[in-house]
Amino acid sequence: EPEVTQTPSHQVTQMGQEVILRCVPISNHLYFYWYRQILGQKVEFLVSFYNNEISEKSEIFDDQFSVERPDGSNFTLKIRSTKLEDSAMYFCASSKQVDYGYTFGSGTRLTVV
């Protein structure tokens, strides 16, 4: 069964550093998403991406965040200057059509120290 692949599975970074989280969505999917889950809290929407542009973003997704699909297969989330409160599990997801359920990746646990 096709999978969404996320790398790395765990990343530790110092406060103020830039991090890039990587995702390889399912090849024939057209819609891409990032969500995050702070430990013990609910899963929160960050951003959706379609046709090489952001289609919707949440209040969390401020100027410190950016997304990119650099080569037609990867989908990345960049955090420019990490803060302690960015520590969370970040999930990438993709879907084929808007009325399909997503396929989520297994997540990247980001720890900011």
Place this chain on the structure above:
Amino acid sequence: GDSVTQMEGPVTLSEEAFLTINCTYTATGYPSLFWYVQYPGEGLQLLLKATKADDKGSNKGFEATYRKETTSFHLEKGSVQVSDSAVYFCALSDGVTGFQKLVFGTGTRLLVSP
């Protein structure tokens, strides 16, 4: 805005017991409803979904019925197994913007003992 409310956990059951996890929602339109499951150390997996009122989603012995009149989508299973221990998330998608942004509940942890 749209929201999802789930029962607090953890829910602790013995193997073969009946499971209900309550979920209610608030939405302005006609959302699609989902249950996702997160096993320890893993990502979110779609368990089942329902896209319109009175639809019943089912998978792996779990089922949930979309009840518009009570704005509910309770998850049930007749006989749980130890392997069902996980966190269960109820979610909705309103699709108003044409994109399927999911709004999640806080999750309910299920612990099943032998």
